[in-house]
Amino acid sequence: MEMHKNLFKAALKSGTQQLGMWNTIPGLAVPEMLAGAGFDWVLIDTEHTPVDMAEIVTALQAIGQYPNVSALVRPVANDPVVIKRLLDVGAQTLLVPMVDTPEQAAAAVAATRYPPEGVRGMGLTTRAAGFGRVANYVQAAATEICVIVQVESVTALNNLDAIAATPGVDAVFIGPSDLSASMGHPGNPGHPDVQATIDTAFARLHAMGVPTGIISLDPEAAKRYLAAGVGFVAVGIDLAVLRQNIDALRAQF
Structure with missing residues (x-):
């Protein structure tokens, strides 16, 4: 049995732009519906939602019915135990929140690598390893795992170049909401100062050749x-x- 190829990571490397949706509603139906809408990727969010591990597996299975749609997962935190569990159930692309320093970026990468390159614990009968059917999973897993670090504070922006240059970081995602709060404009990511800061960050990352989101x-x-x-x-x-569509419907009556 061959390991599942990470189309999202391949697209990042090729420079192909990808459009996505955020999944915050637990269960099977919503991620399946989002995946069938024609987006390139769907992110399963566990940081700001009640989604638990069993529901993550269900969502991965639902999205996996659409072979051209990639499933991303945002862990609740940059925690090696949490990351290990997400990888074991089959997540291949992780959006790691609140990365402020290159040391934190390196820790996120290490959590996705088996020793001696990292600290990921061995589990050879996991869903990710085809329940033991992917013979070379331990040796090849890192080639298909994609680590995206989320930069969302003034501190992180001050460390942006070092974070982005951390070996094993595949992309940098700017978190506009938390960044706006860090800059003194909570709840207003559209503020001109915030938008100008985001534009500058993207320009720096693009000059480095780092994929962005x-x-x-x-x-x-x-x-x-x-x-x-x-x-x-x-x-x-x-x-x-x-909510927007429900409110719009109610407003008609």
Whole structure:
């Protein structure tokens, strides 16, 4: 049995832009519905949601029915135990939150690597290893694992170049909401100072040849990011889309 190929990581390397959606509603139906909508990727968020490990497996299975759609997972924290469990159940692309220093970036990478390169614990009968059917999983797992670090504070921006240059970091994602709070504009990621800071960060990363990502619920801003060369952009959150459409429906009566 061959290991599952990470299409998202391959697209990052080739420079292909990818459009995505954020999944925050637990269960099977919503991630399956999002995956069938034609997006390139769906992120299963566990940082700001009640999604538990069993539901992550269900979501991965639901998204996996669509072979051209990649599943990303955001851990609750940059924790090697949490990351180990996510990798074991089959997550291949992780968006690691709150990375402020190159040391934290290196720790995130180490959590995805088996010794001696890292600290990931051995589990050879896991879902990721085809329940033991992928003969070379231990040797080849790192080639298909994608580590995205989330930069979302002034401290992180001050360390941006070193974070992005950390071996094993595949991409840098700018978190606009927490960045806006860190800059003194909580709840206002569209503030001109925040947007100018994000644009500068992307310019620095692109000059380094580092793939980039962001989330924007403003379609015009999302289009601007794509035009600027941002590699992967989330354009919606399931709960936000649901709320907006429910409110619009109610307003008609």
